[in-house]
Amino acid sequence: GAGTATAAGMARMSSDGGAVPVAEEPGAWGAGPPVAEEGQPLRDVVCILGQTGAGKSKLAVELALAVDGEVVNCDAMQVYEGLPIATAQIPEQEQRGVPHHMLGVVHPSSARGADNEDAGITVREFRDMALPIVEDVLARGKVPLLVGGSDYYLRALVSRALLDDQTRGGSEPAGTLDEERVEDADADADAGDDDDVSAEPTSTAAVENAQAAHDRLRAVDPASAAKIHPNNTRRVRRYLEIFDATGTPASEVFAAGVDCEMRYRCLFFAMRADDGELELALRRRVDGMVAAGLVHELERAAATTA
Template structure:
């Protein structure tokens, strides 16, 4: 379109959306509803599993009470057994198209964009809530799907990093930064790790400065990226950050809900107990029976892999639901299995898996900043959970208002007004270059403050320093000499 002077009209500014990310059980739904109520918004689910119908308890979908009258979309709108479901119970629209069976991220993206367009057309603010940042990324940015080989290489390196992070925990860790230390008997492995890291330092010094040499899987993956693409991963990441900034479909505010591991673990275990009391087992049995009766294909098995379902596979098979996939102890359940024991096993597995998921989600939120340059505001609900744990509802409400609701609403109001939303709670520790320090006494190179502190406080280092001191003072071996003279 041209104006009266014959020039082109400037492009319309992108619409604003508020995105609530973060750890499961930390309070994403509650915050999203708070924001929607205060800003005339509607909630759009971007969780990969909550889109499926038939498992509202297992996938922790918002209840009508939790929605507080706010329309919710893309929630329980796809029947994984093959039929198209409606999300009318959530007060929202049916997802566009005929979504049925298992859907992938592109199916979800296309449907969600139609829903968001309808919300904006009604003059409302879309509030996107995602436990799966992958689905939310696909919605808000054009650059994160259908990319080239370099992007896929880096994406898979991110996935490997989750595995590497888990493997690193098997070594000694600093509880606050997760820095590994090399054990005293790891000489051969250390030599190989240092050699690989030395090569990474040659071909990608930026990445090498941020990856500990003992994180061998990540070092190896970054070398593979360099070999397969001909470019350092750090340069590919930088290009992706620029592309992501230039290809945003919406002007987006990112709010991340988090809590400390100790407090959130307890809250998640309580939540699983509440799910059981609400009828989780009956829901799973009904879903499995429906899928079996319909002769559901492997499409439905996709939903059964969600946390809250797959841990119950062995129990459900023992109960006669042969269609069911899932985990438990190795092997299939057979006749004579102790169903009560399988139920208890499934409960504990579900609690453990949920806690692990929460940790992984926080790492992925930090990755959004590192890989794509997105600014994320962190909000901490630890004190809220602590109050709920001890039954102090007044303290929990006060903590929620102070630590979460008020700063989130202030950021949202500023953002929607086109202003800088400001900072937020403290982010998880950023990935910083490793600082090498040399212990001449022990002839050892240490990387990172935690390794250094662990080394200098260790018995072997203290003994070495004491021996050198005695040697300087001429006292080395005096105890043995005195014993011999006596």
């Protein structure tokens, strides 16, 4: 693969939701594991993040073979069925017998709302589908390897922030939500980084729907609405999700900055690649996708979702 995972890229989640370095020795998870509410140590999961084409999938397989693990996809596009080439899902032969979950499990037609506007699987829907899988892997004595993709989706699995049901109804949010992080996640997606990018609305119905969503945001969180354009449907949706999950306007959640409560003890691998090496790897990937039948796959998908 194009990327490398160095000691600087190996980290566990700190109490404020950031990453702190851990020891390089194999199997080292850092001293003093965090403790769950019931007094039991948090269970271990591996998280692999990084640039598109940096080699996350290959690393995940190598680690899974080494630690008796199973891979849980956290890429927002690879959850869709019928698009293995377009979404760069790891081919079965490259999985080397390692179980892979959350690949091709959602029909593309579900990515459209009733008004035919591109919507995509929500973070909450993804969390509700993937979390039982992670729990099952742990219950069987295996190590879950969460591979993104989409940082926002992965964080919904490992952190209790934002989406836990007990944060509804106006109670204090149970985790750190940081405005800069939410905006960074959106910016990464808008740059084409493995996320469900929502284009500006074009049809009359889509424009009206976008305006209605922005009007609702202005009603529940005027401070956030004042700095978000109605056409930025992705961010409007993000901020409404925060309000719906917590009962608190996103602007107030960001200002509170409460401590993060983790579901698991996380070892993070951050994949980085030299720009020139990454560009070459991506060119090879695209050429391989076209040779493997990308155009036919997209035509078939368009016909089935029309």
